[in-house]
Amino acid sequence: MVVVMLGAPGTGKGTISKLMSEYYEIPHIATGDLLRSYVNDNKKDFQIIKEYMANGELLPDIYLNEILEDRIAKIDTINGFILDGYPRTIKQAKNLENILRKRNMRLNAVINLDTPDEEIIERILNRVICPNCGSIYNLKFAPPVVEGHCDKCDGKLIKRDEDTEEKIQDRLRIYDEETKPLIEYYEKENKIFKVLVSSKTKMGKEVLKDITWYLEGK
Numbered sequence: 001m002v003v004v005m006l007g008a009p010g011t012g013k014g015t016i017s018k019l020m021s022e023y024y025e026i027p028h029i030a031t032g033d034l035l036r037s038y039v040n041d042n043k044k045d046f047q048i049i050k051e052y053m054a055n056g057e058l059l060p061d062i063y064l065n066e067i068l069e070d071r072i073a074k075i076d077t078i079n080g081f082i083l084d085g086y087p088r089t090i091k092q093a094k095n096l097e098n099i100l101r102k103r104n105m106r107l108n109a110v111i112n113l114d115t116p117d118e119e120i121i122e123r124i125l126n127r128v129i130c131p132n133c134g135s136i137y138n139l140k141f142a143p144p145v146v147e148g149h150c151d152k153c154d155g156k157l158i159k160r161d162e163d164t165e166e167k168i169q170d171r172l173r174i175y176d177e178e179t180k181p182l183i184e185y186y187e188k189e190n191k192i193f194k195v196l197v198s199s200k201t202k203m204g205k206e207v208l209k210d211i212t213w214y215l216e217g218k
């Protein structure tokens with residue numbers, strides 16, 4: 001099963017994708033994480049990629065296509081995968097279709113997570129991540145047991161450089177401009193399932209329940 005996760009930064013896309021990955025036993029491929037580890041390993045063009053990421057700007061496709069295709073070619077995707085952070089544009093959606101076609105796979109569904117902007121900003125400002133294992137914490141709603149340390153691997157928790165209010169506003173604007181047409185694109189294909197994620201309604205495992213209900217009917 002191949003599922004694309006859509007949603008502005010801070011909608012809980014990472015957390016919900018991880019829950020889905022455990023439930024369906026297929027890998028969660030987050031292009032942001034993929035790029036961060038690529039940059040950490042000082043691979044080809046890492047300085048240029050790092051700069052785009054630090055500015056919260058979308059990376060040109062020439063840098064990303066090969067990195068993504070190499071990841072999808074790994075053996076663990078044999079039963080599918082959950083894609084988080086890709087595609088962000090219609091051009092990328094078409095590229096994904098090409099990659100899937102080459103591997104005799106198809107896109108089953110697109111999950112569109114929807115959260116009010118004010119809640120997104122508050123959530124991101126309170127977010128810390130473990131650079132070692134990728135776990136995500138929220139200092140207000142889901143803090144680690146030991147302050148500053150990852151519950152899973154004891155890694156030192158950090159705030160991402162791009163998680164400032166100004167940069168979040170920028171990212172929400174970029175998301176609106178560049179990614180909303182994608183929603184229309186996938187709506188036409190009848191592949192999209194919109195889920196409201198909010199601390200006032202549903203979060204985490206309750207959202208997972210709605211998603212599995214939808215996917216099982218597909």
Ligand code: AMP
Pocket residue numbers: 009031032033035052053054056057058059060064084085086087088092
């Ligand atoms: P994320 O962790 O998904 O917020 O991604 C962090 C950064 O990685 C983004 O701000 C972009 O610079 C880059 N990035 C991740 N996914 C993509 C994508 N599909 N297209 C272009 N740039 C991306």
